[in-house]
Amino acid sequence: MMNKTMNFIVDLRMRHRKQFLSMTFILSLIVCMLSVAMLMIGNTIYPVSDVVRVLMGEDIKGATFAIETIRLPRLFAGLFAGFAFGAGGYVFQTMLRNPLANPNVIGITAGSSAAAVFCIIVWQASNTVVSIASIVGGLATVLLIFGLAKGASFSIGRLILIGIGIQAMLSAVISYLMLIGNTHDIPTAMRWISGSLNGAKMSNLSPLLFTVILFVPIMMYFGKGLKILELGEQAALSLGVHTNRTRLVLIVSAVMMIAVATATTGPIAFVAFLSGPIANRFVGTSYSNIIPSGLVGAILVLGADLIGQYAFAVRYPVGVITGIVGAPYLIYLLIRINRKGKL
Structure with missing residues (x-):
């Protein structure tokens, strides 16, 4: 009987591992396909052979400028920002054991946005200053939210509600700044917050x-204890997980990635919110899904950018497309959680 049970457990673990590896490979393949499409598609469509030749250093009239100067930076921005939003959002949702506990909903990206818009509208600051202010604003918002939510004892529900309130307040600040801003600064601010x-x-x-390359390995290492944290504080401690250190490292890593990504591309709506649940649905929940969630985030950003740029008569920022996709899911999730009485 014992041998049958052990064999069943081993077989189940092997199936889960196979599903994890196979689905992660498929997600990676989709990212590669979208990356190639980002380099090929534009006002002029270049064949794969021309793209490869340009990337190998060959100078092709027209193609070299379009691919190296315009499309390649756009690809890297979408790829790394999407990965940062996806991985960071998954860490928040898993560690706090609530799908609403993500940077979009609890106001972290709103803090970055408010700081950036203030610099654009009030100071007419350079891109470097705006980026630094965005990172500082995101970090300050995190400290404020966690400080207010701590109280006598930490509560996830309290954190989410405080975060939603702070997000609403910061959104009002952004609206006020847009109203008082100079006409020539408004388009820059609008493009950034979209x-x-x-x-x-x-x-x-x-x-x-640099931030993604630095913090992803750290998140993967400490992510081994992320699934154990879902079992609760006492269970994690009994299994040898240093809960406070693990939470601190994961929160700092996730916030830094999300803040820098927001400073680079602006707050791309709902990518951090959607990536984790989508990855869990396809890959399963037996392993830490930091990498799959990051890949899903990259897929959402790259795919939404292609749709926003070329699927309509008017070109839309990537955040508009992800917002259209994510808003209905947020409403559905709020209704479901409210019915269960978990919020």
Whole structure:
């Protein structure tokens, strides 16, 4: 009887591992396909052979400028920002054991946006200052939300409600700044808060690339304890997980990635919100889905950008498309959670 049970457990684990690896590979393949499409499609469609030749360093009239100067930076911005939003959102949702506990809903991206819009409207600051202010604003918002939610004892529901309230307040601040801003500053601010890959330049992407490359391995290492944290504080401690250290490292890593991504592309709506649940649905929940969630985030951003740029007569920022997709799911999730009485 014992042998049968052990064999069943081993077989089940092997199936879960196979599902995880196979679905992660499929998600990676989709990302590669969308990346190629981002380099091929534009005002002029270039064949794959021309794209490869340009990437290999060959100079092709017209194609070299379009691919290296315009499309490649746009691809990197969407790829790394999408991955950062997806992985960071998954960490928040899993660690706090609530799908609403993500940076979009609890106001972290709103803090980054408010700081950036203030710099654009009031100070007419440079892109560098706007980016730094966006990161600082996101970090300050996190500290404020967690400080107010702590109280006598930490409550996830309290954190979400406080976060929603702060997001509403910051959204009002952004609206006020837009009303008092100069006419020539409004388009810049609007483009930024909508979430857009327009104007991406390789020279401006270094902080984003560095942050993702630095923090993803850290998140993967500490993510081993992320699934155990879902069992509760006492269970995690009994299994040898340093809960406070794990939470601190994961929160700092997720917030830094999301803040830098927001500073680079603006707050691309609902990517952090949707990526984790989609990854869990396709990959399963037996393993830490940091990488699959990041890949889903990249797919959402790249796919939405292609749709927004070329599927309609008018070109829309990527954040508009992801917002159209994500808003109905948020409403559905709020209704479902309210019926269960978990909020």
